[in-house]
Amino acid sequence: MRYFGVFLAFLIVGCSQNKKPKEFTSVTVQTVFTDSVSIRAIEFLDDRTLAFAGNAGVYGSLDVPSGKIRSSIMEFEGKMPEFRSVAHTSSDFFMLSVANPALLFKTGDGGKMELVYREDGEDVFYDAMTFWNDKEGIAIGDGKNGCMAIIITRDGGNSWKKIPCEELPKLKGEVGAYAASNTNIEVIRSKTWVITSKEQLLYSADKGQSWEVINTPIQLTAPYHGLYSLDFYDENKGFAIGGNFSAPKVNKYNKIATFNGGKHWELTANGSSPGYKSCVQFVPNSEGTGLVAVGFTGIDYSSDGGKTWTQLSEEGFYTLRFLDENVAYAAGKNRIARLVFK
Numbered sequence: 001m002r003y004f005g006v007f008l009a010f011l012i013v014g015c016s017q018n019k020k021p022k023e024f025t026s027v028t029v030q031t032v033f034t035d036s037v038s039i040r041a042i043e044f045l046d047d048r049t050l051a052f053a054g055n056a057g058v059y060g061s062l063d064v065p066s067g068k069i070r071s072s073i074m075e076f077e078g079k080m081p082e083f084r085s086v087a088h089t090s091s092d093f094f095m096l097s098v099a100n101p102a103l104l105f106k107t108g109d110g111g112k113m114e115l116v117y118r119e120d121g122e123d124v125f126y127d128a129m130t131f132w133n134d135k136e137g138i139a140i141g142d143g144k145n146g147c148m149a150i151i152i153t154r155d156g157g158n159s160w161k162k163i164p165c166e167e168l169p170k171l172k173g174e175v176g177a178y179a180a181s182n183t184n185i186e187v188i189r190s191k192t193w194v195i196t197s198k199e200q201l202l203y204s205a206d207k208g209q210s211w212e213v214i215n216t217p218i219q220l221t222a223p224y225h226g227l228y229s230l231d232f233y234d235e236n237k238g239f240a241i242g243g244n245f246s247a248p249k250v251n252k253y254n255k256i257a258t259f260n261g262g263k264h265w266e267l268t269a270n271g272s273s274p275g276y277k278s279c280v281q282f283v284p285n286s287e288g289t290g291l292v293a294v295g296f297t298g299i300d301y302s303s304d305g306g307k308t309w310t311q312l313s314e315e316g317f318y319t320l321r322f323l324d325e326n327v328a329y330a331a332g333k334n335r336i337a338r339l340v341f342k
Helices: none
Strands: 027-044 049-054 058-063 068-073 083-088 093-097 102-107 113-119 126-131 137-144 147-153 185-188 191-195 200-204 212-215 225-232 238-244 255-258 279-282 291-295 298-302 310-313 319-322 327-341
Touching: 027 058, 027 068, 027 298, 027 310, 027 319, 049 083, 049 327, 058 083, 083 137, 093 126, 126 185, 137 185, 185 225, 191 225, 191 238, 238 279, 238 291, 279 319, 291 319, 291 327, 298 327
Parallel strands: 027 083, 083 126, 225 279
Antiparallel strands: 027 049, 027 327, 049 058, 058 068, 083 093, 093 102, 102 113, 126 137, 137 147, 185 191, 191 200, 200 212, 225 238, 238 255, 279 291, 291 298, 298 310, 319 327
């Protein structure tokens, strides 16, 4: 799966002052890949290639223009890893398995995936991964004694180093993150936000060199309740969503927004739909007002920055990424689908 070329980032460009962002009233769902696999991690490598990885060692790519799928199975020491994190640079694709042992693979010469990091331990469980640039990347996972697991690369993913607990701020109790959609981390330039399974976020202004804790108004009312996904439209506007997958109708303390770069967060649509969602993404070119959230509970849309929501479809997915301002791809149980918003 080796690929070359310039990585085309999704440029979130504000519309002109005279042009009002369009609002969605419907979505068309077209399944483009089916298999007996749970897919929680997808990533656009460029404007025509969507990469994915799931459980049972399955990973692959979708050629967007043709709809052609190329898939493979990764076997390691007689086992099929479960992948819930993927990322990329302009030259390489990465995928990270969740549990013991955690296995991080990188595109190697000749297209074969090479193991570049392994971590063994009963408590090992990695949740999400992304890159700041072609050299520097980060992955986060569950920790213990108030210490998140964070590994960082500074050499393009060839080697990864775990940050010692004494170099990280201590969080409340046993802490981790929910590995539901590979959207626990958001990076913009040197800034990094990480949602945790607690009421707190981790923030770094210098690409993981130093960290601080940010408290949120989230209240954890039951096990598995918390934030599952976050996205930033720009350095100031951010949104996070979650809930409780075991009680998906609960819609209190599961949606928060920031307008000052995550320094302060406020509850929004508290006590209103939607309830549980595993992934949220800003709509490109929406001036930070358009949001789409997905979960096994369906597809919901907000045109006012998350204050009010409308369900567009009952079809369930785990994760979502926009290709452009009207088209997104979503993945979930046994499938990947193309979503066209109108």
